[in-house]
Amino acid sequence: MTTTQGTQGPPSWVLRLLSMTTYVGIVGFVVAEIVQIAQYGTDGLLAASFLNALAWIVGVNAIITGSGHLVMPDPIADSIGWPRGSPFQWEVGLAGLLIGVLGVLAPAFDRDFQLATVIAFSIFFLGAAVGHVVQRFRASNTAPGNTGFIFWFDVVAPLGLIALYVAT
DSSP states (O other): BOTTTTTBBHHHHHHHHHHHHHHHHHHHHHHHHHHHHHHHHTTTTHHHHHHHOOOOIIHHHHHHHHHHHHHHHHHHHHHHHTTTTTHHHHHHHHHHHHHHHHHHHHGGGHHHHHHHHHHHHHHHHHHHHHHHHHHHHHHHOHHHHHHHHHHHHHHHHHHHHHHHHHHO
16 A cells, blocks of 8 residues: 555555554443443443443543554554654644543542543544544545544544433
């Protein structure tokens, strides 16, 4: 595969694998929900779902995706349709890592800390969704990491997290 700069990019299977990293947080959340129901039934399920979402959907997911921007910036850039070598990859990676750490810590803290985590996650991910749309129409960027599953995750995950916060 050749990138827009003419350099050799990773094989398509590597890009597909990178695009699946978001599923780790989703699978972890689903497993945590199954365990919750198996142990406690539906008693307290909504509150537990909110804490599970903080830990997995926000925490683990953002740590993985943020780390990807930090340690594998070129393949991540290729998957999104960005140019390689942008210093903004480092900044996006640190922001993702920060949000992930907040998510992992949030279940152990009070509602104020949890709300701050929801706000940080939602601003970053909904903002990323807007960026995906802008790139789709301004730059005709249809790369899987721009218009694929990640776009929908960037919209649905924060809205779902906000709904869980409000419902609890």
